[in-house]
Amino acid sequence: MNYTFDIEQPLLMRGDGNSSELTAQHLTVRFQGLAAISDVSLTLHRHEVLGLIGPNGAGKTTLVNCLTGFQRPTEGHVLVGRERTSDWSPVDFRARGVARTFQAGRLFKDMSILENVEAGALALGLGRRQAVEHARELLDWVGLKADPYQKAGMLAYTDQRRLSIARAMVLSPAFVLLDEPAAGMSDAECEDLMELISSIPSLFTCGVLLIEHNMRVVMGISHQIHVLDGGCILAKGTPGEIQNNEAVMAAYLGMES
C-alpha cells in the first residue's frame, strides 16, 4: 500500500522531532492506598505494534490513562521522546502526538461521520478546508463506505470502531493507544482490522499500543507483547515466547481457554 498524506506532519512534531519513543518509567498509581499498577515500565517505539494483554482488572486502563495524561502517576514518569510530561494536560499529549481510542468507540454520535474526524483536525490547527480534506483521506484509509454526512451514531458497531481509529490518526500522531478495537467483531471483521492496524507503523511512522483480549488479533500483529497481571508486568516477549511462557499460561491464558 502506498498511501501518502498531503499534509506534511506540521503541528505534531513541534520541537520534538526526536520523540522516537513513548516511555513509562516505573509507574505506580495508587487509589486510596491500593495500587492499581506498581512499578510498570514499558517503551513503545514508532515502528512497532506492542501488544498489552492481561486479565480484567490487571491495570491496563490505568496504564493507558497515565500514558495519555488523564491520570497522574503516584510515582514514576511518562516520557515522550526525552521530555518529561508531568505538567502536560491531556490536550498537550494529543498535540504532541499521543492519541488513543476507547473500548466503546466513544464517537460524537450526534455529529456527522466526517465531523467526527474533522473536529480533531480543527482542534489541532488545520483550517476548515484542509481539515475536511484530511478527514476524507482518513475515512478513505479505514475503508468507511458510509455517507460521510450521516450521523456517526447510525453506523454499525464495527464501522464505529473504524471511525474511532480514523479519528485517532488525525495529523498522524507519533503513538496511538488502541483500547480493545476488536471486541465484539467476527473473525472476518477481525482480519480486516488486523490488516488496518498492522499498516499503521509503516504508513504513519506511528507506534501502536494494542490492548486486546482477542488472542488471535494480538498474537497475529504484535511485534512485542507485555503481559500485565495484578498491576505488574508479568512477562515481556515476542508472541511466540509469550505463548510458551508458563507463568502467563497459568495467570492468563489458562483462564481464557
Next chain:
Amino acid sequence: MISFFQNVIDAVALGSIYALVALGIGLIFGILRLINFAHGDMITVGCYALIVPSTDAAAQLLIGSWTPLAAIAAIAIIVLLVALSTDALVFKHLRRASPTTLMIASFAVSYVTQNALLMAYGARAKGVDFWSGVNVQIAIGELRVPLLQLITVAVTFALMMLLNLFLRYTRYGIQMRAAAEDFRMAQYIGVRGNIVIGLAFAISGMLAATVSLLYVTQSGSLSITMGVPLVLFAFVAVVIGGMGNLLGSVVGGFLIGILLTMLQAYLPPDLRAFRDAFAFAFVILVLLVRPAGLIPARNTIERV
C-alpha cells in the same frame, strides 16, 4: 378571532425572550454541565449598564443615550466581559467540581452580582425611558402589532440562525459541539477545554445582552432582581425541552411563552392571579409523561 391573533403575537414575542434566555443557559449547560442561575443577573447587568451609576431614584441614560449601534455594541461587550469574568473568577476554579457544586456556586455568583448592583445603583426600582420610539403599534389589517414585538421575534430568529450556522460550519463551532457531546473525548482529540468554555460564556453573554435590550425597552423599568423571573422560567423551558439540547431549549422557551400568554388571556378572570400555578402544573404534567424532557439529550447522565 382578531383577539386570538393578537394573543398569538404576544405569545410568540414572549416565547422569543424565554427562548433566548434558555439558549444562553442551555449552551453553558451543554459544555460545562453548569446550571447557571447567574445568567439572569447577566441580563440585569446589561440593563443597568444603560444608565449612569448612582443611587438616585431617577435614572439618567448613559450608554442608553448613544446611537443604537453604539449602545448595542457597548452593552454586548460589557455583558460578555462580565460573563467571562464569572468564569475566570469562579467557575474556572471548579472544573472538577460536581454539577451540584457548580450550581450552588452559580447561586453565589448571582447574589454577589445583585449586591454589587445594589451598591452602585441603590435598591429602588427605577423607570427608564429607553428607545421608547419603538413602542409604537403598526396596523396590519385589523391587527395592531407593537413594533417592538416584531423586532423581538425577528432578532430572536436571526440570532438562532446565526448560532446554528456558527455551530455547524465554523472551526470553533464544530469543536464546541464535540465538547458538548463528550467533553473528555473532545480533549483526547485535542480540543482545548478553556477555549470552548470561554466561547460558551461569551456567546451566552451576548445572548443575555440582547435580552437586556429587548426587555428593558419593553418594561421601561429597572430592578436589581429583574433577571430572576426570566431565568426561572427559562430553566423550566430548558427542562421541558430536555437538558443539554439547544433545540429543546428553544422549543421549551417558546412553549413557556405561549403557555403563559394563553393562560393569561383565556383563564377565567378569577383564576388569572394563579396563572403561574397553572403553568407549573402543566410543566409537572409534561415531566410526568416525558421525564427527560420533550427532546432528551443522548448523554446527559454519563458526563464526567
